[in-house]
Amino acid sequence: MNVLVINAGSSSLKYQLIDTDTDTLYAKGVCERIGGAGSLIEHKQIIKGIKVKKESPMKDHAEAMRLVVEYLVDPEVGCIKSMDEIQAIGHRVVHGGAYFSQSILLNDDVLAKLDKCRDFAPLHTIAHLMGIKGCLETMPGKPQALVFDTAFHQTMAPEAYVYALPYEMYEKYGIRRYGAHGTSHRYVSAEMAKILGKPVEETKIVTCHIGNGSSISAVKGGKVMDTSMGFTPLAGVEMGTRCGDIDPAIVPYMMEKENLTPAQVNDLMNKKSGFLGVSGFSSDSRDLESAIADGPSNPNYERAKLAVDILKHNIKKFIGAYTAVMNGLDAVVFTAGIGENNPHLRELVCEDMEFFGIKFDKAANDAAPHVSENTKISADDSKVAVYVLPTNEELVIAKDTAALVAEL
Ligand code: ADP
Secondary structure, rough: OOEEEEEEOOOOOEEEEEEEEOEEEEEEEEEEEOOOOOOOOOOOOOOOOOOEEOOOOOOHHHHHHHHOOOOOOOOOOOOOOOOOOOOEEEEEEEOOOOOOOOEEEEHHHHHHHHHHHHHHOOHHHHHHHHHHHHHHHHHOOOEEEEEEEEEEHHHHHHHHOOOOOOOOHHHHHOOOOOOHHHHHHHHHHHHHHHHHOOHHHOOOEEEEEEEOOOEEEEEEOOEEEOOOOOOOOOOOOOOOOOOOOOOOHHHHHHHHHOOOOHHHHHHHHHOOOHHHHHHHOOHHHHHHHHHHHHHOOOOOOHHHHHHHHHHHHHHHHHHHHHHHOOOOOOOEEEEHHHHHHHHHHHHHHOOOOHHHHOOOOOHHHOOOOOOOOOOOOOOOOOOEEEOOOOOOHHHHHHHHHHHHHHHH
16 A cells, blocks of 8 residues: 655655555655745655755645645656555654554544644644645545554553652643654564564563654563653653753753743753753764764863763663663664664663673674664673664554555
8 A cells, every 4th residue: 555654844744655565665755944935845756766856835734745746646756647546644743642542544533632732742733733734635535544653652551651740730731751752662662572583572672762852662562661751852861952851940940040931941951952052062963973083182072972971871771770660671772863873872872781681792883883774783692682773653654554544
């Protein structure tokens, strides 16, 4: 089945056309600056190896969708003859609140519940609603499925998702841990379980999705027991520009000292912290790594090293905590931009972890700086397997969509 996977942001729309029978990616691309000046589409036809980048006016997501379909059916740069060859659409949705614990086909009730998720992720949810509306306008009658980043984490027990605040905060406002990157954690933990070769029910896996945004999950028996992101994606480990876990009392303290509004302190923690805040010069791990490689002669060396060491320390703590929570550990998985492309960080995390049964294979890690296929980086006699597994959220979205549509 050909599924068009849509990831709608507030001013962007990413897409992939995937054949779920053969797991073939036909085309992918992104529309940027939708609704603004200089909107453009970048389209890649994977089979023919063609790339196009073109400015094109798009006043809203519906126009972006029309353009995407135009490119997909174009005789030169397209990959299908007509829109009829798209059997379904699968949307990536960032937040499903407590309403959605699995992927679901769109209907009026689902749409109404999604609308309520605006409370948790306003910008993302509004963007998803625009993407869905765009598809409804461009391809009326085509089945649409929603696949939620939060759904995989819905298996957590209350002791993992309820915060020790007055209970009314949970009841009145839904303040609880929801987590994020669930689709990625689900994909890599399932891949890892296959590699371990024992029944999923018996597996204990820590998945480290480390990118610009990062989260770590404890997946026991195929179900999430805990995850590092919380009510919002600000919690957990240090990230590109997000601070991760801090003492909550720091928030009112900073507000008072710096005379900040809630919006300003939110901005400080989400956009000016993490790698960027600590290093003082970049949120990108490549820049930090290059400053570290230069050594102390580079003026950014000390703080770049500190930023990376903080992340290393954070990840180690989560691996330790989640091993305790699961009462054991079979495997640690690294994935996403940094997990797949930063061997230095992987090494920092995995060294001095013998107590946890991790015997790191430095040579295997060094030999795979950029991982595009499942790669083992622990020694053969390591009690705990350590792997780098490239994530593929779009494939999960396409497959979930195809499975739901097949049941119609
Ligand atoms: P997002 O959370 O926005 O999806 P990514 O998963 O793409 O982010 O991760 C972005 C991070 O991954 C950046 O810090 C970047 O330095 C790093 N990264 C991505 N690709 C590469 C690469 N090819 N080589 C080195 N680092 C990379």
